[in-house]
Amino acid sequence: MRRVFWSRLVQQLLQPKRLAIFEACFIGLVAALAAVLLKTGISWLGSWRILASQVLPAWLVLPGIGLGGGLIAGILVERLAPETAGSGIPQVKAVLSRVPIPLDLRVAVIKLIGGIITLASGLTLGREGPTVQVGAALADQLSRWIPTSPEYRRQLIAAGAGAGLAAAFNAPIAGVLFVVEELLQDMSELTLGTAILASFIGAVVSKALGGHSLDIHFQEVSLQTSFSVEDIPFYIALGVLAGLLGALFNRGIIASLTFNRRVLRLGLPAQIGLAGFISGLVIAMLPIDFRDSAGLREILITGQTSWQIPAIAFVVQFILTLVAYGSGAPGGLFAPTLSLGAALGYFVGLWEQNLLGIGLPTTYALAGMGAFFCAVARVPITSIVIVFEMTTDFNVVLPLMICCIIAYLVAQKAAPGSIYDLLLEWSGIHLEAETTRKGELAALSAADVMQRRVETLSSQMSLEEAVEAFSRSQHRGFPVVDQGKLIGIITQKDLTHIGQGQLSGDTQISNVMTAPPLTVQYSDTLTHVLYLLNRHNISRLPVTEGRRLVGIITRSDIIRAQSDQFKDKTATVKPQAEPSYVVYQTHGPAVGQGRLLLPLANPQTAASLIQMAAAIARDRSLELECLQVIVVPRKLHPAETEVTTTASRRLLQGAVRLADQLQIPVHTQVRVAHDVAQAILETIKERNIDLVLMGWKGSTTTPGRVFGSIYDTIIRQAACEVVLVKLGTPEDELTGLPVVNSQLPTLNRWLVPMAGGPNAQEAVRLLPGLVSLSNQPEIRLCQVFSNSEDVFETTVLEQTASMLSRRLRAEVVIAPVCANSVPEAVLDLAQKNQCDVIILGASREKLLQQVIKGNIPEVIARQSGCTVIVVRGASV
Structure with a gap:
């Protein structure tokens, strides 16, 4: 017992x-x-x-x-x-x-x-x-x-x-x-x-x-606070200022993070170290009170000071917080927003005091703390309560309510979204999309799925009667109910003791049943029900309200509910174009300074493209994002269309294995879309992609297109850097036909045409990462001059060659060429020097010029037999 x-x-x-x-x-x-x-x-x-x-x-x-x-x-x-x-x-x-x-x-x-x-x-x-x-x-x-x-x-x-x-x-x-x-x-x-x-x-x-x-040690000092009707216009003004400046603060945080990622491009230690150096240098030039943020905040709230102190404090803390947080330093925004709010509130309080001779700056400083934090985090109730709990002063409640509500409304109008939502979106995480993706099944509870008619047994029944009940039923277990309350459950396994002679048929059920039974409440979600079924390896669970049995739920009930909802979804089709829909996704570790997107379609070229993408990602400390797009007709809704993802997942899993071998963090996703270019552009926006690398077959049959409809759209619309790769295909020595090879082609002899434009410089900036794929790299920089030019200006070639020689420790030569046709000159030079790869910037020519003369990178890529890489910078 x-x-x-x-x-x-x-x-x-x-x-x-x-x-x-x-x-x-x-x-x-x-x-x-x-x-x-x-x-x-x-x-x-x-x-x-x-x-x-x-x-x-x-x-x-x-x-x-x-x-x-x-x-x-x-x-x-x-x-x-x-x-x-x-x-x-x-x-x-x-x-x-x-x-x-x-x-x-x-x-x-x-x-x-x-x-x-x-x-x-x-x-x-x-x-x-x-x-x-x-x-x-x-x-x-x-x-x-x-x-x-x-x-x-x-x-x-x-x-x-x-x-x-x-x-x-x-x-x-x-x-x-x-x-x-x-x-x-x-x-x-x-x-x-x-x-x-x-x-x-x-x-x-x-x-x-x-x-x-x-x-803040509010309890250790005596705070003087007050509130009157005459103060209301100034509290409204404080709320408006806090809302506008809070929205500006949020945008500044995102801008600072983007600057560090895309412009500064330093490692995390260097970024934080630089931010610490700047902060220390600025604070060293200010009064000694500014060396302790908490002490400065207490001075603004509890002390008497001139208007210059809160003004300087607000500007300095505003800028230094943007610098510090943008570096990626492990620190929060609660305290800085409270300090900024205190400085702003104290300044408004001094303004009222000097203008009307009434009001206490201390009250405004406290109200400003809550208002500015509310404008940044968009949590008005928390903002009010947190300041009140720290002060336990009822005089600040009404000012807090006025300022926080006004600040919230103004900030939402100026720039919707809390700082935490903006930070997640900047990192490529969209919580609304994640919630939608769970589907309607996640909203179901046990009460929606359970069987309400339940066969039960009494605790006073004998085991012999229980055996007879099992023989008449297909159930493998029965709930045991006494006076309308669930007290246990008995299964076929519990009856095995009878056959072993350990118990007699006259023994009551209450002696062998499982008590108390494992149950779920009628309001529990199906997620919780499935967890219990899997964890305890059982097939059914009684559903209770308190201790009263109201139903039973089995695995079959859950599968049936899922099947019904799936049928309801597939019965609805919409002919209009819809956004792409993610049906499969994996996340790797977030360790890089940005993301490189690699759309994959052809398994034969996937390995080569992954190696090239990994080389660039390693050089720039980027994470690799692999994308596979499944196209469905426009009459079908991407989110409601049944698709087979086996081949897509197999391709992405192979990419993950290869990326793991190359020690590159990798994320994957499969999207269902009406249009491949649309899906890629949506991924670039949602995941904050810094560079997209795409394989190109080397030709297009689409009238009016340069590289093809998909590639032209990405080059024209993508905000990030774009890299197109046409892999070289060696010829068979006997037949002379191209040989399809899944291995990365040889990339030792590099030809880099230079035109002095930004895209050419982007191509050069891509070289250090890609050259790591070479065994013995030889780099040739060329520039094509017109036959009418008497003097060749090779300064750009010489400066670029000097820079590459120092960084790559490889042989770099310059080759000025005189010719009437740029594509012909580049192709002749590549053939003459047996180049393995040509890397060049995308053309900036207008459509009319392309029609008359042709697109230079497209002509080179289409006619060359070696690997060709076309680069378009993010600023184009």
């Missing part, structure tokens, strides 16, 4: 919802400890930095510490956990939307260490974003150690994120609201329960171990 008691107790405790509650408490504790550790580490190292700047020359110490700390943090992030770059909140939001981004103990540790080093080095970022990612990562790791369903795992991750925020600000209500308003947008019982518990414990433990709020 004792063993039965403990067995039932363990089963009760391990019920998914009860286990989630215990896990939420533990997550809150661990998240608080991590937040305190982060605060202590930053405080200790930051104090040492400020002390060193007072003893030694600040113009030397601050930039040096910023540079060194940035380099160290960048190396840690780049080599050990690239997904810890940035705030961390967008990554958590993506994981909660089922995007496969790593989130585990490794991420938590690197984010913690990297955040301490980065913020203590003086970069103008906050620690609240990292605490959110650390809390979520620890929760995710716990859910792996103690397996739970995908739905509960998502809710535990959200609870960990809320606990991290609550521990950072000592604001448990704000932590819960942030989970509901921004991360999960879910008001279910379990979500609220786990988030409330984790946030409460996180805030209590953080306050007990780490003092008051991690940033």
Whole structure:
């Protein structure tokens, strides 16, 4: 009996919802400890930095510490956990939307260490974003150690994120609201329960171990706040300013990230180090109060200062935050937005005080904090509550409400979307598309699919009667009900003891049944039902409301529901053109500085194109995105058409294996579309592609086209760099016919025609990566001059040759050529020198000139037997 008691107790405790509650408490504790550790580490190292700047020359110490700390943090992030770059909140939001981004103990540790080093080095970022990612990562790791369903795992991750925020600000209500308003947008019982518990414990433990709020010690000073009707116009003005500047701030963050990726093109350590150096240099030239962001914010809120201080503080923090975050440093945006809001609010408060002689700048500073954060994150309720919880002052509630609502409306009108959504879209992750892709099946619950008529047995029945019931039925198990309540379940396996002589036929069912049974609630999602069926390797689950049995659900019921919905979808067809639809997708690690898109269609050339793409990606630190497009007629809807993806997935899986051998991170996707060019352009936009490489057969039969309808469209419309590759086809020595070879052709002798235009320079910039495919590279730079020219200007050739010689350590020669026809001259030179590959920039000629003279790159590519690479820069 004792063993039965403990067995039932363990089963009760391990019920998914009860286990989630215990896990939420533990997550809150661990998240608080991590937040305190982060605060202590930053405080200790930051104090040492400020002390060193007072003893030694600040113009030397601050930039040096910023540079060194940035380099160290960048190396840690780049080599050990690239997904810890940035705030961390967008990554958590993506994981909660089922995007496969790593989130585990490794991420938590690197984010913690990297955040301490980065913020203590003086970069103008906050620690609240990292605490959110650390809390979520620890929760995710716990859910792996103690397996739970995908739905509960998502809710535990959200609870960990809320606990991290609550521990950072000592604001448990704000932590819960942030989970509901921004991360999960879910008001279910379990979500609220786990988030409330984790946030409460996180805030209590953080306050007990780490003092008051991690940033602002409001409780240690006496805040003077007030509110009157005369202040309302100025609070409205503050809300408008915060909304406009918050929208500008969001766009500035995206612009800074794009600048670092596409213009600066440095490695992550160098980017963060440069940002730290700039931040230290700027701060060294300012008053000593600017060396501590938290202290500056307290001065704006609690002290008396002139208008110059908040004005300078706003401009400097605005710019330095863009610089710091754009570098990819592991730091958040909570604290910078609060500082910017405090400076803006204090400035407006001083304006009212000098104009009318009323109002307190302190109240405006607090209202500005909430308003600016709301304009950036687009979470008005969280913004109001977080400032109120930090101040516990009811005088600031009405100003906060006015400013936050106005700021939210103005920011949404000026530039829709929160900073976290914009960051995800910049990374190529579109959460709305991911949600749509799950289909209607994910919205079904157990009540929608279950069988309501259930055959049950009584607990007082004997085993002999149970055997007879099984013999009359096809069921392999029966729920056991007593007084209308489900108390157990009995299966055919439970009856095997009778045949072994261990039990008699008179034994009651209650002695052998499984109690309590594994059940699902009628409101549980099919995702959770499938998880339980697979985890416990069973074929059916009783559905209950409380303890009352209301139905039973089997695997067959779920398959039938899926089949019905599929039939409903395929019955609807739409003749008009529709956007492409992703039917298969995989994600590799996000470790690069951008993405290279490689559309694949021909398995015979795929291996060669992948090797070329990998060489470019390795040189530029890009991730490889492989795309396969399945074309369907326009009368069919891409999202509702049944397609076979076996061949496409086989092609992409081969690409993944080859890319893994070449040690290049690779993502794949299969799209169903009406038009291949449309699908490629949509992928370029959605995934923020920096370069697209496409194989070309070398000719086109489409009238009025240069390279073909698909290629012309991509060259004309794609915002990124475009590379067309026509692979050389060697001839058979006996027949003289082209030999189709899946291996990469020889690429030793390179011919690079130079015209001085931007596309020619893009072709040269592509050489270092591609030349890595050569065993003994020989590079020949040529420029075709007209017969009428008396003097050949070869400065461009000589400068380019000198640069390539230094970088590639290969033989580079220049060849000025005099001829009337550029294509003929290039083709003759390639044949004379037995060149393996010609790489040239795309033509900038207008359509009329192309009709009269022909497109030079197209003529060369079509008539040459060697490999030809045509490059069109992103700026064309």
